[in-house]
Amino acid sequence: MKLLKKWFLIKLCMLLAMPFNVLAQALPVAQPDRVSRSISGVLQDSMRTRGFAANDPRFGNTLARISPQLASVAGGAAAVTVGTVTAPGWASVALAVGIGAVITYAVNLGIDSLVRWLFRSDGKIDESGESLTIQTSTAMTIGGVYWKVSFHSGNINIELAAGDGEAIARQGYFEYLTQTNQNTSSTPNCSPSANQVSCGVIFALKQASGAPTSCPAGSMFKNGMCGAYTFVSPAAVPQKTALTPQQATTDIPAADLEKKLNPAVIAALVNKAWQQAAAQPGYDGLPYPQSKPITATETATWTAQNPDYAPTVRDFTAPNPVTTGSPQPWALPQNPTASTTTPATTPNANTTNPAATNPQENLGADPAIGAPTLEQTPTAQMILQPILDLLPDLKNFSPTMATGTCPRPTMNLFHQTQTFEAHCTILDNNRDAIHAAMVVAFTLSALLIILSA
Structure with a gap:
């Protein structure tokens, strides 16, 4: 036993004295x-x-x-x-x-x-x-609106439904991590929208109808029954x-x-x-x-x-300091993908004024050009005159007034001449009313013809 202890102590001292090659892991370097x-x-x-x-x-x-x-x-x-x-x-x-x-x-x-x-x-x-809390307060009613997660790949089978889109998407991601033997404490960055929520590889889609069953708020539908959510809440900043x-x-x-x-x-x-x-x-x-x-x-x-x-x-x-290798750290390179960038710091001359190199014409103190003149501003009559001059032959047109008499037909009946004139009496007695009615009728007819043209 004493020999074994001595051997162990000697071995330990040798290990402590022996040099080790330690490989330092380089930290990522910023490249502004x-x-x-x-x-x-x-x-x-x-x-x-x-x-x-x-x-x-x-x-x-x-x-x-x-x-x-x-x-x-x-x-x-x-x-x-x-x-x-x-x-x-x-x-x-x-x-x-x-x-x-x-x-x-x-x-x-x-x-x-x-x-x-x-x-x-x-x-x-x-x-x-991200928010520390994810909404789980919407109940799901059978046959109604709901959110659905359906993911099948290899041995991974995920079928979930609930009333809250982001909650069921996060639950789907949790199920995905579980079935792929990954760390379930990692939370995805989810991108919600009106009809879709994406969390990593999982998508929750909003369905307008057809909820498979009714589940109360705070629960989801999985494996034929309603149960509580089990996903890990996000570690928010x-x-x-x-x-x-x-x-x-x-x-x-x-x-x-x-x-x-x-x-x-x-x-x-x-x-x-x-x-x-x-x-x-x-x-x-x-x-x-x-x-x-x-x-x-x-x-x-x-x-x-x-x-x-x-x-x-x-x-x-990261800081972007002035260094020997980068004397102009804020200059934009002419070729952004070149291995060695050359800053574009020298502008081209005479690019905004093409006549900059041409001699200027000197017109003297008084070139006698005169003041500019403006044409006369047209009046309303001058603007409307071309329209008023249209169809000059119709200017002097005047309709002739017809002078008709009421027809009084006659008939020989029983050796006597009978004259039918009761209608003339009725028309004469109602002349003003009939005239007004005809004026309205012809006016409306003319208006409809013009509007339909």
């Missing part, structure tokens, strides 16, 4: 230049789709004029500290450039991310996440208001940092940067398309075509 690349790529694609050729001198000038505008905004943007680096980030620049005027709602910072930001006009950020960019950045969950940045954020940043650059004196780029701004769809198209350069939430929120 991805934001610059995506802004440049989306901007160039948008200019081309709006009918501007790349060889138009104003095409390159637009990039060159937006770059210093972004740098100017960054100079007054709030700095963000991450680790040992302190500098403005694209998030604080977006806040300073005023994208809150474009995105007026709390937007998910990343695609399918939990945290939402509202970019306020006072330089602060309101932060929110707490609601906070008036955060500084530093505070809002610190609150972002680690799981959200590596998610792709929401295309709506990039689209809003491009629109505001272009709009502000176009308003600067001496701007010689393409005019900002006020009636057709850049959309999130255009941004999503570019990032889908260039996934390696699609920015993440970490790229958007």
